[in-house]
Amino acid sequence: MDRNARLKEVVRAAKEHPVYREKFKEVHPEEVTLENLGELPLTTREEWVAYLKENPRPPAGASLMHLTPSPLMGWMPEYLSQEDLRYQTEALAEHYRRLGLTGKRVLVAFSYHVFAGGWLFHQALWRAGNLVFPHGPGEAARIAEIGQAYGFDVLVTNPSFALKVGQAGGRFALLLAGGEPFTSVPGFREKVEAVLGGVALDAYGTSELGIVAGERLEKDGLWEIPEMAVLEVLDPETLKPVPDGEKGELVVTALSRTLMPMVRFRTGDLAIAERREGLTVLPRGVFGRTDQMVKVKGVKLYPTELAPILGGFGLDPKGFQVVLERKLEGTDKLVLRLKAEKVPPGLMEAIQRATGLKVDEVELVGELEGGLVVDRRF
């Protein structure tokens, strides 16, 4: 496929859309390429929410609607045109064909109701030539039984539910996971694979964007799906690209939608980019949020990044707080408050590896009060 041609089409649609019209005034779609895409203005979820609050009704040409729970507006609607849906189905099918997924029996345990989740996987896997069974969420024991009775090869669901299916006796040669942190939680994949008896692959997507990155059988990071999106990782402060291997905010241009175009959409998700074979790869997946970044000792700390690390050490991923204090000599002091009875061996080293910061002090507590970050430095 010609990604540049498709990109121009998406930018052309964006230029006509009220969310972009003003800021794309000087943009000439025919000149936009994968190389200079970074010169276009960024777009935030807040901009979309402001627009949709004023214009809740479906736009002309809308053919499929979903709603996503949104802290900003209750439910946020997403609309695809018939053409968008056709494009997306074929584009994502190509990704599954590359994974060798054709002629398989696939059970989808994401919801098809209200949310886009089930549809995204279903349509593409169907189109790639698989038998798809839209099971919907829940009922781990029934899924285990159906999997056996009808000989299903592939399970599509979030990894924690996959664990339950495995514990109920379900065995699947392949798990296509999504919907929650998976490979960014150390040890999680190994646990799921052991119980399901197969290979588990991660993917990343949102309802606004579709599925934009997925693992290969080599399990070497989340690869940009070239037909679906262009990925960038930017410094959330300077909004410039971070060097490969450095943390930043994942910014996505969806190639699959023109009715609600998503051009340089700031996901707020934390990732590291690498370039391989001309594609962007997220070697550590998506592992935190950028919107609560704090500077500690001159280093950018993304506290949510600690959640999957704690999870990997068997702790409650939400059971922590970062406390920042000023040492007498004026330098920052990083205190980690943990809802735990003891500090698991290796945890501090893992945090230092991930964040580049040494924790100065650990406080073990029974309860936590306040937000993720308590900043007492100023």
Next chain:
Amino acid sequence: MDRNARLKEVVRAAKEHPVYREKFKEVHPEEVTLENLGELPLTTREEWVAYLKENPRPPAGASLMHLTPSPLMGWMPEYLSQEDLRYQTEALAEHYRRLGLTGKRVLVAFSYHVFAGGWLFHQALWRAGNLVFPHGPGEAARIAEIGQAYGFDVLVTNPSFALKVGQAGGRFALLLAGGEPFTSVPGFREKVEAVLGGVALDAYGTSELGIVAGERLEKDGLWEIPEMAVLEVLDPETLKPVPDGEKGELVVTALSRTLMPMVRFRTGDLAIAERREGLTVLPRGVFGRTDQMVKVKGVKLYPTELAPILGGFGLDPKGFQVVLERKLEGTDKLVLRLKAEKVPPGLMEAIQRATGLKVDEVELVGELEGGLVVDRRF
């Protein structure tokens, strides 16, 4: 479309299928037409269940699977090929286009999980050029709210849930109903239309067959959907066609499926046929079951037919029993045992009109014991 050509295709597929192979030995698909279809052998749900119990795994070429609860085997699987699904989507879309359903906003409140219900409506309405929102079942108040906020025109669900949506404040210009007795229950449509503030249309289908009959805006019975099926009404004893206007068993040949061909499938449902404009119409819809037929005073009585009549009079549709006794002079005595405090005026006349039989005696009881029919004549 050429229905005869499509019929030949379906019969050709059936001839190759294990369920039909033996009994279709002498059948020459190229000679089968709408006129001589009645010469082919009938097929029962029991035959399919026997086959599927032995062969539960999806057949080659299966691309979409659903399960239906089956008293005979727990869950009965249905399989469609990619081609079947494409054909069905387009065929049913044609039906909705004839209803003027294009460019509308449609909220589907049937389930998409496990069952075929939601899919059947969704795919066709989407293909006909409507915006479809796959809401799924339940949450009447949320549906009322979403209907208002996003300007939905059409609600797709079963009529009793539609009532709840209306009671929660939902207003829809059109209801596409299905899934339970509707227009066969006197007064039900009027009640639903009053509360929803729009027009309500009935449809008939099963998961094995798809949607095979639907109402027109004229509300003059369930019309055979020519692209989807061929309908017949047979005497359940002689298995010969009953004259137009007489009760019998609805037998359906689905034109929409070749992977699990349904040729002259005995639904066990009770209907009356009329011929209009070259199509079969079920003027009273589907209003009972044929499998509990008893002969009373030489007349075929289908006791389940009484359920929608009782419902229309505000009684519990399951709160009755037919008791048959022998009068001293040797003739049959028909006793209706009713779980009610009094006999609603007009009920006996309605029963006589529907069944052609006069109830000799009514017994009002608090509780019912035993089955639908208590036959004490022999």
